[in-house]
Amino acid sequence: MDLLIKQARLNDGEDLQDVAVEKGRITQIAPVIEGDAKEVIEAAGRVLIPGLVESHIHLDKALIADREPNKSGTLKEAIEVTAKLKPTFTEEDVYQRAKQALEMIIRRGATTVRTHSEFDPAQGFTGFNMIMKLKEEYKDRIDMQVVAFPQEGIFKAPGTEKMMYEAMDMGADVVGGIPYNDAPANDHIDLIFEIAKKYDKDIDLHQDFADEADDTSIEYLCKKTIQEGYEGRVSVGHLTALHAMPKERLDRVISQMAKAKINVMPLPATDLHLGARGDECNVRRAVTPIRKLRDAGVNVCLATNNIRNAFTPYGNGDLMQIAMLAIPVGHLGGADDLPTVLPMITENPAKALNLQDYGLAVGKKADMVLLDTKVKANAIIDIPERAYVIKNGRITVKVDTTVTLSQ
Structure with a gap:
């Protein structure tokens, strides 16, 4: 032996x-x-x-909170601050920060990671190239799936569509998207499916990250997933808008998600920090309804998202701490609920990432x-x-x- x-x-x-x-x-x-x-x-x-499975993280923009703080704590400012900083990133800068973050999660038990790596015409493939380099360098210590992620949108950032195809040709494992930060959202989703089908790759979207449920595309995503025969191959992160849906609509949407076998990655450290910033009383938790999703048979996976940047100005890469945070946030501390939490950072994300x-x-x-x-x-x-x-x-x-x- x-x-x-x-x-x-x-x-x-x-x-x-x-x-x-x-x-x-x-x-x-x-x-x-x-x-x-x-x-x-x-x-x-x-x-x-x-081994723990980190199913949603951004290694390329970790550890930059001290460079340009998000003073309002809002999602809007987080996006603006990060967009301002990205053109200043050098390959060596991204490499060293991503390496440090990667070693943080390895040290705390992650043996597989799915990281979203972004690019756009302003910064080019600076970060993406370094993430691909680290994937190879650390292959004996952690398996890495790299998501081609258009943080600034596709249609609203001309030139990004071409870069999506280039990223897939360069070896990206998953097609990423962000319908809520592009317009129109349904066209964004259609294009993501077009790319994914061309390369026969899974899809992972930043989906309906909002305090309200006025303008969501999750219903269309479910319909599209079934239409394209992609059941079980689509994952979504955040999905915080679900917490604002009235029960009748929420039950209907969750049923559609279960039918489409959508994997959901709640990101409590980020979503609690950024969510409900406009509430002046009865401040909402602004986290997707973990228990309702779980009880409906949706595959739920807890993940880190960001470590010490404008979206999440804290964290040490420990999925156990993320899971512990989710217990009170999601009312998962009951005798019947607690045993369902460990699988949310092990078996469930392994299923979402198709780890055979x-x-x-x-x-x-x-x-x-x-x-x-x-x-x-x-x-x-x-x-x-x-x-x-x-x-x-x-x-x-x-x-x-x-x-x-x-x-």
Whole structure:
């Protein structure tokens, strides 16, 4: 064996298990596995989970909050501030910041990441090129899906449509879009599908990021997804406008989303920060209705979005903290709700990203995290240390901590 993890807890109420790894794959799971291994991890009853999946992040514009602050805290100013800064980014600047952010999420247990990388005629492919470079450089430590993302819109930023095709030819994995920041939104969606079908790629949209539900395109997106046979291949981030829909309409929209198998990435750290800035009393949470989506069978995935920029001026890349934040925000702390949260940063995003070899099972890729907690039910609320991170059967992160309380 290349690696043997001894006496790990895979599920509460079950016997501890040994997990054997050879050539990057899980080859055996049993109460006791005999034999020699090149490396042995003594789990001692600690919880073993599959690698965390960061399903929506912007590595190329991380760690710039100190350059031009978003003083109003609004989405409008966040977009304006970032648009002003982007032409000043150099390749080395993007590379160093994105690398730092990437190592932050690896350190905290992410073994797969989907990052939106933007471009436009003003900045060209400066950031996109560096993200593609990092994808190759870090392939042994994290799998990266790169989304071709037109932050400034397509029709409102002439020249971007051509760049979308160029980005796909340069190796982008997913076609991104932002209907709410372009006009008309439905035409934007149509073009995204046209590109995605040409390259046979999945779609990931920044969708209906607004405090109100007056001008949404999610209904059209559902219809288009089914019409094009793209069920299960379309993901949306934010979708905050749903929180403002009256119940009858909301139920109808969520039903359409479930039928179209739309994956939803709530982004609580960003959406709480930017949302409902105009409310003077009874300030709304302005986060998409996580429980209602979950209960309707929609695949819900919690994600980070941004780290320390105009959209989110804080964060350290820890998906566990994002999930912990979502618990009170989404009313997910009940006895029946809490067990559904860990899958929102593991199995659910793995499904959304179409990861075929994911999970703790024989034959799957050995992407795992050993948590410094012995109760799986507490895996989120403990926000435990990631004692070991394992990628393709290789230990990529090891954390030794000793805490002594004085008497």
